[in-house]
Amino acid sequence: MTGPKIDFYFEFASPYGYLASTQIEDLGARHGREVVWHPIMLGAAFKETGARPLMQTPLKGSYLRRDVPRFARLLGVPFREPPVMPANSLAASRAFVWLETDDRQLAKRLAQTIFHAHWGAGRDIGAPEQVAEIAAPLGIERSALLAALADPSIKDRLKQATAAAIERGVFGSPFIFVDGEPFWGADRLAQIDAWLTRGSW
Amino acid sequence: MTGPKIDFYFEFASPYGYLASTQIEDLGARHGREVVWHPIMLGAAFKETGARPLMQTPLKGSYLRRDVPRFARLLGVPFREPPVMPANSLAASRAFVWLETDDRQLAKRLAQTIFHAHWGAGRDIGAPEQVAEIAAPLGIERSALLAALADPSIKDRLKQATAAAIERGVFGSPFIFVDGEPFWGADRLAQIDAWLTRGSW
Numbered sequence: 001m002t003g004p005k006i007d008f009y010f011e012f013a014s015p016y017g018y019l020a021s022t023q024i025e026d027l028g029a030r031h032g033r034e035v036v037w038h039p040i041m042l043g044a045a046f047k048e049t050g051a052r053p054l055m056q057t058p059l060k061g062s063y064l065r066r067d068v069p070r071f072a073r074l075l076g077v078p079f080r081e082p083p084v085m086p087a088n089s090l091a092a093s094r095a096f097v098w099l100e101t102d103d104r105q106l107a108k109r110l111a112q113t114i115f116h117a118h119w120g121a122g123r124d125i126g127a128p129e130q131v132a133e134i135a136a137p138l139g140i141e142r143s144a145l146l147a148a149l150a151d152p153s154i155k156d157r158l159k160q161a162t163a164a165a166i167e168r169g170v171f172g173s174p175f176i177f178v179d180g181e182p183f184w185g186a187d188r189l190a191q192i193d194a195w196l197t198r199g200s201w
Numbered sequence: 202m203t204g205p206k207i208d209f210y211f212e213f214a215s216p217y218g219y220l221a222s223t224q225i226e227d228l229g230a231r232h233g234r235e236v237v238w239h240p241i242m243l244g245a246a247f248k249e250t251g252a253r254p255l256m257q258t259p260l261k262g263s264y265l266r267r268d269v270p271r272f273a274r275l276l277g278v279p280f281r282e283p284p285v286m287p288a289n290s291l292a293a294s295r296a297f298v299w300l301e302t303d304d305r306q307l308a309k310r311l312a313q314t315i316f317h318a319h320w321g322a323g324r325d326i327g328a329p330e331q332v333a334e335i336a337a338p339l340g341i342e343r344s345a346l347l348a349a350l351a352d353p354s355i356k357d358r359l360k361q362a363t364a365a366a367i368e369r370g371v372f373g374s375p376f377i378f379v380d381g382e383p384f385w386g387a388d389r390l391a392q393i394d395a396w397l398t399r400g401s402w
Contacts, residue, residue, distance in 0.1 A: 048259050050251075058249050059372040063385055070382075073402055074392065171260040181271075184264055187388035191275065201274055 007177040011042035012089035014173035015068040016186040018119035022077045031196040039093040040162045045171045053086045080122030088126040098148035208378040212243035213290035215374035216269040217387040219320035223278045232397040240294040241363045246372045254287045281323030289327040299349035
């Protein structure tokens with residue numbers, strides 16, 4: 001892992017964020033790049049762009065329900081529609097922010113576990129208790145996690161991270177920076193691969 | 202060209218429609234599929250979805266200005282930013298609708314020529330005179346074209362074609378149907394290729 005890091009911005013409630021999350025670590029590793037994960041609250045960016053969650057948008061919602069499972073089958077990753085879309089991802093994102101201070105690898109494993117529970121197994125992640133239950137098998141202590149989710153400094157850190165992401169131009173999920181170059185969407189992974197192979201084009 | 206046809210919906214003012222237009226004929230030919238071109242007025246679909254033209258959207262506009270030229274370089278097709286974005290594509294779309302009744306191949310060549318003039322060479326296509334000038338090298342007679350652009354039955358036909366496209370679920374450009382399966386975006390071309398190769402997945 002010698003090259004400049006890859007910045008991977010995502011929203012837990014975004015199915016395309018999930019699809020990208022299943023590929024991005026392998027992609028980085030193939031090119032000797034560490035991937036830094038950044039959960040954000042996409043609703044804040046939507047205020048800038050006037051966008052709405054895709055699943056609540058006429059026409060786009062029906063397309064999404066066809067495109068996402070089809071994309072997942074192509075990648076060979078599990079997909080099951082969650083009961084609530086978009087989910088409230090505050091608890092999941094705060095849990096990540098809390099963990100990453102002490103252990104970035106564990107935070108990343110938690111993000112992958114939450115993504116798989118939500119989009120791979122169709123579990124809701126909206127309540128703190130649900131996130132705590134999903135986190136438990138990783139050895140993350142329930143009461144410590146629940147306390148952290150209510151901690152104002154954790155709330156602030158996520159708010160600031162989201163604001164910094166928007167400031168950098170992030171408006172969708174996934175949003176990936178490679179060598180300062182922005183790529184939006186799970187469908188840009190092949191272009192990122194080409195970028196890392198050729199060193200730009 | 203023996204298999205079921207591919208339906209290719211596009212908006213002349215859409216840069217991703219242009220990018221897809223440079224690839225779709227080869228893609229169809231590789232799989233023995235004829236491609237039927239359908240220009241639509243995307244603004245009508247945007248009324249359904251609440252979308253705005255990307256270039257006029259905060260954050261997305263800046264991204265688009267980086268993503269489109271980069272995508273064009275990757276495909277090896279020319280790109281030059283037009284003076285007006287989004288262009289008024291009424292004249293271009295009506296010209297296509299007028300031509301296709303008599304000569305579908307010529308209408309397709311006109312669409313390719315307009316796309317290249319607009320997005321490859323950076324020319325505006327908003328005025329009927331501009332479309333007539335772009336069409337002239339194909340042997341399309343200027344006064345006949347200008348008369349057709351003002352013909353109420355041509356206007357109606359485009360309006361009906363757009364309504365039919367929205368009815369079918371089209372909300373973006375490009376939008377492509379293969380064997381009834383909807384694909385949205387120039388970044389779905391690789392998936393369409395996979396779909397045509399495997400016969401679904």
